[in-house]
Amino acid sequence: MDMVENFRINALRVIQTELHVLINLGDHNQRFIEDNGGYRNFELLAAPKHSQTLSKAISEVKSLTQMAETLFGDLNCVHINHAISSLRWWTEGHGQKWSDLKSRSVALRNAIDNELKEYLYYQYPKFKGQKLGSHETDWKLQSPLSQRSRSMQ
Structure with missing residues (x-):
């Protein structure tokens, strides 16, 4: 049982770290887009660098949401489950915006933080x-x- 609990703690740290990275990525790229003509600058949006960065972000979000479902699924927490689904929705090609990545990542981070405060853990x-x-x-x-x-x- 110790190994399972240690895995969960490590997985939680990975999720928190990845959410931090996604929040910063979304914020930075949203500012870059806004400073360079916004989402109407189709040349910028079609650039290989933007497409590669978006593809990598989508891959990372899919991996992160799968890990979060595995880790938090047993809690049956509506807030966390909804935040995971919301972040995954961003990957499904609905005109992804970097600001949406940031806000959905923040929502998942906050749901995890708030919900885990409701649980008391102690190893006797x-x-x-x-x-x-x-x-x-x-x-x-x-x-x-x-x-x-x-x-x-």
Whole structure:
């Protein structure tokens, strides 16, 4: 179980790092587009550099959303699931804009941050965990009902 938990922590760090990169990428490229004529500058949008950068971003978003689904799927959290779907939608060729990449990446980052604050995690030492497993037996021996039943015998 330790390895699974460590994997989840590492996967969370990767997701957070990748979201940070996508947010910065979206912001930088949106500013570049705006400074060079906006989305009406078809020459800029058709340039190989723009197409390659967009293709790499789409690939990265697909990979990131798959990893996020794997990591957070068991939480059944509507906010995170919606943010993942929203970010994935950006990859489906609906006239991708860099500002949309940024805002959808921020939405996923915020959903993860806010939702994980609702969960409490603590790893107890093994002997305490084993003690927790024996609580039914301990309570049964100490409960007033079990003491009365012993005194009646």
